[in-house]
Amino acid sequence: MPEGPSIVILKEAVKSFNKKKILAVTGNSKIDQQRLLNKKVEDFKSWGKHFLICFKDFLVSVHFLLFGSYRINEQREMKPRLSFKFKNGELNLYSCAIKIIEEDLNEVYDWSADVMNENWDATAARKKIKVNPDLLVCDALLDQNIFSGVGNIIKNEVLYRIRVHPLSRAGALPPKKLKVLIDEARNYSFDFYKWKKEFVLKKHWLAHTKKYCVRCDIPLVKKHLGKTNRRTFYCSNCQLLYE
DNA sequence: CCGGTTGTTCAGCG
DNA sequence: GCGCTGAACAACCG
Numbered sequence: 001m002p003e004g005p006s007i008v009i010l011k012e013a014v015k016s017f018n019k020k021k022i023l024a025v026t027g028n029s030k031i032d033q034q035r036l037l038n039k040k041v042e043d044f045k046s047w048g049k050h051f052l053i054c055f056k057d058f059l060v061s062v063h064f065l066l067f068g069s070y071r072i073n074e075q076r077e078m079k080p081r082l083s084f085k086f087k088n089g090e091l092n093l094y095s096c097a098i099k100i101i102e103e104d105l106n107e108v109y110d111w112s113a114d115v116m117n118e119n120w121d122a123t124a125a126r127k128k129i130k131v132n133p134d135l136l137v138c139d140a141l142l143d144q145n146i147f148s149g150v151g152n153i154i155k156n157e158v159l160y161r162i163r164v165h166p167l168s169r170a171g172a173l174p175p176k177k178l179k180v181l182i183d184e185a186r187n188y189s190f191d192f193y194k195w196k197k198e199f200v201l202k203k204h205w206l207a208h209t210k211k212y213c214v215r216c217d218i219p220l221v222k223k224h225l226g227k228t229n230r231r232t233f234y235c236s237n238c239q240l241l242y243e
Numbered sequence: 244c245c246g247g248t249t250g251t252t253c254a255g256c257g
Numbered sequence: 258g259c260g261c262t263g264a265a266c267a268a269c270c271g
Contacts, residue, residue: 002250068267097250
């Protein structure tokens with residue numbers, strides 16, 4: 001559920017509630033829920049893995065972390081963290097981190113970092129990497145200030161696609177290769193989005209959770225790598241290590 | 244039934 | 258003040 005493309009899918013799925021008034025708020029979230037009552041949703045937005053519900057003077061940010069989920073016009077067995085009733089339906093959010101944000105949207109979120117956003121800026125990503133050349137590519141891709149929305153699946157698939165070893169130093173990549181990495185972080189995210197909507201995402205995984213390299217026909221390496229120590233799948237033969 | 248995970252934050256420490 | 262580590266959170270899958 002939680003990578004950036006999935007949040008874009010959610011944003012689109014709740015379109016019918018846009019500009020609608022919240023008629024009831026419930027849930028076990030500790031935010032001031034009454035503040036949302038009878039308020040009109042001005043817009044639904046997303047920034048990376050953050051789902052943003054915009055009101056006139058503030059916004060509610062929702063992060064699904066690892067286990068969060070949602071239902072539209074349906075309920076799960078468990079208690080929702082936050083639930084909204086509208087005239088035309090309901091939105092239920094489960095096991096997610098919810099915050100009220102008072103600051104202006106554009107002060108808080110760097111849209112150029114969001115790989116799914118129309119304001120995504122590959123040059124900005126390159127500059128952020130240039131000032132931190134010792135960053136490993138497996139960590140760089142998961143850095144939400146550089147590639148907001150990229151998660152562990154996208155990380156593994158991007159590195160496999162572009163044949164770069166996850167422990168490569170970002171600053172050691174030849175300029176062309178660095179460009180490919182940055183471009184593919186966005187490209188693969190849109191493939192993820194398309195496949196997820198068609199319920200065929202897993203079927204297209206080439207590295208993530210896979211046992212064999214489809215190019216080399218040898219076993220993939222599975223290790224926990226980087227400062228984030230996240231599960232990483234790669235081919236030691238066709239993914240080149242740049243040091 | 245246990246181990247592991249599409250993620251992030253925060254406390255504690257050196 | 259920094260970076261690093263581990264804990265906490267939490268639901269589901271295999």
